[in-house]
Amino acid sequence: MMKRLLAALLFCLLLPGLAGAETVLRRGNGAEPETLDPHQATGLPEAMIFYDIYEGLLSRGPDGKPQPAIADRWETSADGLQVTFHLRDGAKWSDGSPITAGDVVFSFRRLANPATSRNNNFVWPIKNARALSTGTLTDTAALGVAALDTQTVRFTLEEPTPYFISLLSYPMLVILPESRVTALGRDFFRPGNLVSSGGYRLAEQVPQGHVKLERNPFHRDAAKAFFDTVYFYPTENQETELKRFRAGELDASYTLPPAQIPWAKANLPDALRLSPQLGTYFLTFNLEKEPWKSKPDLRRALSMVIDREVLTERISQGGEMPSLSFVPPTVTHYQAARPEWADWPMERRVATAQTLLAKAGYPGGQGLTLDILFNTADNHRRIAVAVAGMVQQRLGVKSTLTNQEWKVFLDTRRTHNFPGLARHGIIGAYDDPYAFLQFLRTEMGPENPAAYGNPAYDRLMAASVQERDPAKRLEILHQAEALVVADAPIIPLFTYARVRLVSPRLAGWQPNPVDCNPSRFLSPVTAR
Structure with missing residues (x-):
């Protein structure tokens, strides 16, 4: 009876979209995000949101593997020291303005700068990035990133780096709009100011309440995303989150209380997801x-x-x-x-x-x-x-x-x-x-x-x-x-x-080693 009730509740939660009304996805997200600045954030609760609102030259797909994003192709020089990326035609920010190679250069200079980034170690393969992050160099123009034209960016590396391409799908190494961030500083990361590149854009943030996202109409795959609105709910008390899931208030939990895992295996086997x-x-x-x-x-x-x-x-x-x-x-x-x-x-x-x-x-x-x-x-x-x-x-x-x-x-x-x-x-x-x-x-x-x-x-x-x-x-x-x-x-x-609970009525959720399931790849089972 409990299984049937849960299924009915979750089905009702997802059903409105099938009738043409607003479609809503509700996700548990552990803690309150430390910041919405991806170059400053270091935690998983932040990464879960970033998968939806930001993209880098590459991003992670529904299986967690790197895939083309803002860039749709690239080539590496014979000596492995230069990688040239070509931005896809028509790539736009969530306000409709074009994403340019200048934005890429700005973003990586910001990432290399210890005053604006806690993730500068990830860009150390780029020429002079380590010197900039440690203060040996102070002029970010020395970073080995250059715009060859408005849609082409060339990276010069310190040495051949086999993992460099896949590294660029990391959710903290995303691209930000130079003009907006320069003009607004930290205020850029507030609702109403934040302009993004992912499948969704920031609509609202209520401290200890929720982060609300809405579909980004300028994303290349906007027409393919099923859900109009996505809510991320911070719930540090895992028992409370479990209760919210069982009540149909969440389509996916952030985790599950360890003591409840045996119970979930017996009572919610279709919802329980475990993956190394x-x-x-x-x-x-x-x-x-x-x-x-x-x-x-x-x-x-x-x-x-x-x-x-x-x-x-x-x-x-x-x-x-x-x-x-x-x-x-x-x-x-x-x-x-x-x-x-x-x-x-x-x-x-x-x-x-x-x-x-x-x-x-x-x-x-x-x-x-x-x-x-x-x-x-x-x-x-x-x-x-x-x-x-x-x-x-x-x-x-x-x-x-x-x-x-x-x-x-x-x-x-x-x-x-x-x-x-x-x-x-x-x-x-x-x-x-x-x-x-x-x-x-x-x-x-x-x-x-x-x-x-x-x-x-x-x-x-x-x-x-x-x-x-x-x-x-x-x-x-x-x-x-x-x-x-x-x-x-x-x-x-x-x-x-x-370990988490995912509604059996939610399609597209693929357990993977990096725990990446962007909302734009999810939909109700009945919609597929």
Whole structure:
């Protein structure tokens, strides 16, 4: 009966469009977006919205794979150092004005500028981008991006970069209109001012209420998009979001409370979606603070006693895979580095960890308290509680738990203003180990989650960029990750899996490793 009622409610929710009235899609979106500036945003709740309102030279399709977007074709020079993109004819902003090569040049200069971008590390393959982002250069005109005419852009790279094309589909590397952003500054990203390029445009933003989008009539595929209006609802309380889905108020949830996954498998099998992700869930030490900074034995001891299988099978329960490596196994053609104790029984790991703890000056956990920071969400709290329990039971180390609202949490973590461990996660911007390992380079600054610095690691990462042989390059990256395993600046816990509820009446939803399902590719089952 409950299944039939749910189906009826969701069908009614989608039905109005079939009768010619406004068609509405309602999506859960976790936290309140930190910002609608894609060059400043770093989180998944923001990316979900950006897939709808922005596009780059490439974008991600319904299967999550890169596809042509603002550019419809490109060619790479024989030496791999130049890539020339051709903008598609008739590409327009949501106000009807043309998208030009000048907008592309402006956007990438903005991305390379640390004053206007938190994502400048992603454009480092471009000539002089790294120097600009680190302050060695200050004139953004030195960036290797040039408009050859109004519809042609040429990128000059520091070295051949195999993943450069796919990187440009990352939702934070989108194009913005130069004239509007220059004139309005931060006010550009407000409703009424924001001009976009995606399938939808911003209509309304109500803090802690919703983000409302409307169909962009100037998008090339506007006639193919079924839904006129899309709502994104921030709901940090996962039980509340589940109730909204069951009541027919949401067509797709952002996630699902881990404790409710078995119930959903039994009662809502047609709505439950589980898919492995190109991402790692981990805890990061703050290496700007003692005792973590100078005691790698202490860091290794804490990592050893955490039972990842218990976390994934009893706590998260969403199809996650236990992990002891930073790079997830979902990255293709790469063998991740693992610690020597990876296959030890827990008894041996605990005994060794106790010895390391004593060596670090804390026998039996005496004199040490571990603070674990996480953003407000039930699954993060449950994981933090479980980790704290394992550490106390096996090492005698007591923990304090600190939770913060999403925006505050991001700022605290980015500024390394936490005393112990912080929850972290990285979803790969592209399918390559470098997409993860780059974040631990010293020069990453505030985007380096642990403030990790190892000259040997930095040299290996730099060498990987220079290496042209694909197999040798992956081996260098493996060596770099082996240093991370030995130094233990982070504690990998598991490979992400996305778990959510999607109305069985909603067609076009394709689970994929980057968790990308733009609204313009969705429609009711009856409309197809």
